[in-house]
Amino acid sequence: MATIELLHIADCPNSGETLLRLQRAAAKTMPTNTSVKSTLIDSAETAARLPFAGSPTILVDGVDLFPTDGRTNDLACRIYLTPNGMGGAPTQQQIEAALAAYG
Template identity: 45%
Template sequence: MDIELLYFTGCPNWTTAQEHLTEALATLGRSEQEVKLHAVETSEEAGTLHFPGSPTIHIDGHDPFPAASETFGLTCRVYSTPGGLAGAPTVKQLAQALTHTP
């Protein structure tokens, strides 16, 4: 499984996403799984990567939480969670995405 966390340093939510992802992997018994960090540094790169905002998680090249809009750039992303809108998916949402990837 290939897991990539795309982010830009101006958004504080990527570290929360990284922590949640680490915890989700541990919950699934996959603590050894590598997560590649990819810093998106320019608006041009964001457009090329179709980066909807930070943080974005790709599992085997797919975004398990597809963005509703086609806007790409160096912005903070918002996720719908059971507790309301948040800057990162919950541990449970990530664990589900990791077990239900096509």
């Protein structure tokens, strides 16, 4: 069973919607006993210990689901390339496709 985790900062305007999308995508594409964990990144030290690329970052088994060279210790927001241009979160379909490709 995969471990799915959403890393986010407290003031991220996109973390709530991303968590909902991730939970729906996991329910559709992963085994039924797969859970999604949400982890608050509250300091640069915490960010440095994790593969954090900005908020929100989705990890599956500790690996960024949307790999980038942009690891950061800054408590900052992340930008994703979506079919509709740049956005603060991947789309539902992007998350589903990435999870399906992972599993």
